[in-house]
Amino acid sequence: MSPLRVGLLGPGGIGARHIKALAQLPEEGELVACCGRDAERTQAFTTEHGGAVYTDFDAMLTREALDLLIVALPPFAHTGQVEAAARKGVHLLVEKPIALDMVRADTMVEAADAAGIVAACAFMYRFGEAVERWETADTGRPGMFTGFFHCNSLHSPWWRERALSGGQTVEQLIHIVDLARHTLGMPETVYAKAANLFHRDVPRYDTEDVSAMILGYEDGRIGLLNASNAAAPGRWEKGWKIISERMTGSFTDFNAGELTRSASEGGSETVMSERDVFVAQLADVVGAIRDGRKAKVPLSEGADSLRIALAARRSAEEGREVVV
Template sequence: MSLVRVGLLGPGGIGARHVKALAQLPDKAKFVACCGRDADRTAAFASEHGGAVYTDFEAMLEREKLDLLIVALPPFAHTGQVEAAAAKGVHLLVEKPIALDMERANAMVAAADEAGIVAACGFMYRFGEAVERWDAADVGRPGMFTGFYHTNSLHSPWWRERALSGGQTVEQLIHIVDLARHTLGMPRTVYAKAANLFHRNVERYDTEDVSAMILGYEDGRIGLVNASNAAAPGKSEKGWKIIAERATGSFSDFNTGQVVTTAGEVKSETVRSDKDVFVAQLGDVIGAITDGRRPKVPLSDGADSLRIVLAARQSAEEGREVSL
């Protein structure tokens, strides 16, 4: 097969990260075009990274004959572009969160399924060396997942507004929630608390800056996840721990962790890597396209993890446990 022709929708920071990863796969893919609403910004992006410039998404789809579209839009900006690309048979990698409501998310998944295309969600943590080592280990049945995401930043103006970003739980903590769901499966219930304690006087900041949730399962397994946007400035600290039947895993990021065997002879393995998870993610998506298989992280995973964080937001608002 010839090189996979790749287009980008959303020439921002995360879009640049994807395009840089594509450059590490020159024998598999070619970046051909980018599309953004701001003509000057999109032209500047193309000047640095290459590709044709578009401000009309339909025109890019029509003219460039893309094989793969990377959708790196803020969550509020999803207005049917994924469905339009799927209808034309273009394969997809959609950044998380894939939407701000389940109606939009389900429409994306349904469009991709109907078109029979490869459609992946951008949960790149799942490609980390430490995460994959745990997945491959003989750990037995997992029973508890605990995790956190702590930072301190005002981010882009749209990020501060819940109507545009969904809030920290939806836009950031979803990475850790996805790992919890990947480990334990879909929970039966979600109970959450959230508040804006430290940014009440910041203009247009109406999302939470502290939150916590409990994921409940019928058989007694449990997930505990929390987040803050009032921690150490200039850092994005995250970590998680998994307690399973035959092993315990402690992770400081997706490439770094320790797996301790707890059944039989107790032994410890440390995993450290500088693996580029964006390159690994794109390699998997491109491989799925060329081999005719499902991607490692299908778009439906994006919908499932979104369902959990939206339930957590509902629980915090209503002060009750929410059933999924």
């Protein structure tokens, strides 16, 4: 079969990561067009990676016969592009968080469902070898999920403003939120606390830099998640632990973890891998398009995890437990 004609919306760092993954799958797809607001930056991107240059998304969508669109925009920049591509029958891989509010997120999912296209959310952690090994292990029923995301960076200017990024919970911790939801299911309630303790003097920094949340379930299962943007500089540390009936999983990364049996005979398994989760994710999306099936992480799951993150933010703002 011919390689898929791929377009990219958003020639930034994460967009480059997706296109580098595409380069590892030359028989599956090729970049034919790239659209960005900055013509010079977009030209530099295509000089390195290939494809035609666009600064007008509607023009790219009209002139290029795209099979797949990778949407790597910051969350504030979503203004209907996903819906427009869906109406044209273009398959989608959309970076997280897919929106800043549930109205936009639900509109995206509805448009994709109505078009009958493959639409995926880019939660690449799900494609880690340690994560996938846990999914195939005889773990029994999970009862507790704990996780964290710690860093110390000022990021891009837009990241510091809640109105543009959604805050650290929505833009970063959502990766761990997604794993918790994937493991335990959708919670009934969320209770959260958050504050900006360390960046009050940084211009336009109005998002939280410490936060924690509790995911509550009627049957007693529980999720405990926390994040900070005031930890060790230069480190992007994340980890999580899952306690289930027959196994405990301790993960230092999506590709690294230890699975320990809870039975009296004990025993453990260590998973260490260098799998490129961006390549694995893209291969799944291409396979879904080829095979006429859903992607492993449908866009609807991006909306579900966003719903939890937004509920946590609302809980922290209102100082009360929130029903999801």
